Amino acid sequence: MSMNFQPFAEWLAAALVLVAAFFLLVGAVGLARLPDFFMRLHAPTKASTLGVGGILLASMVMSLAQGRIGFAELLITLFVFVTAPVSANLMAQAALHLRVPVRVPAPDGAVPERDPS
Template sequence: MTEFGDFAIAALICLGAFFLFVGSFGLAKLPDLMRRLHGPTKATTLGIGSMLIASMLYFMLKHDMVAIQELLITTFLFLTAPVTALMVAKTHILRDKKSRKKLPPTGRDIGWAVIDGPETED
């Protein structure tokens, strides 16, 4: 393996470890759910992504093998983490009436959460 390859793998592992630490620290220390949501969805996604890319690079340079499964895991992770964060945020808005009242108006007949419909008169 080349010196540049070793350096790139080590840099990606250190970068991934840093982002994983920041994401888990944010998850533990931020005060409420909406702020805690950024720890695992942003920083931890970058951390795991760079770890998986380092692993792909290692197997490509050391064993001359393309690790398709790690590429698929990375792609799946980057596609599903934002969707999961959106669903958790919308659920929080739907269930927490106190924080829903603090939100600015949407400019539409429906509210911020998916299930909110227009007000109907009974």
């Protein structure tokens, strides 16, 4: 008694693609609608990581259904999950160093004052 994995894999991959598309759409809308650099940086970084991860998981499910291990997809997923937060952090530090203006001020006492010397 063997169970056919193909239809289940296709439905699972389709669900993962839909979830990933939702996260990618949220990230794109956030990039277009948020008011300043720091908010625009946050939305696509988080959402695109989840979106690309969902697409790659769907690809891994389909490759498993075809009888091969999705090793390339796993490596790409690890690469994206490691590099996206690092690149976002570096861009935020560069923006802080260049004193990129912020539209929404921070609450009192949230940001320590810099020494002018």
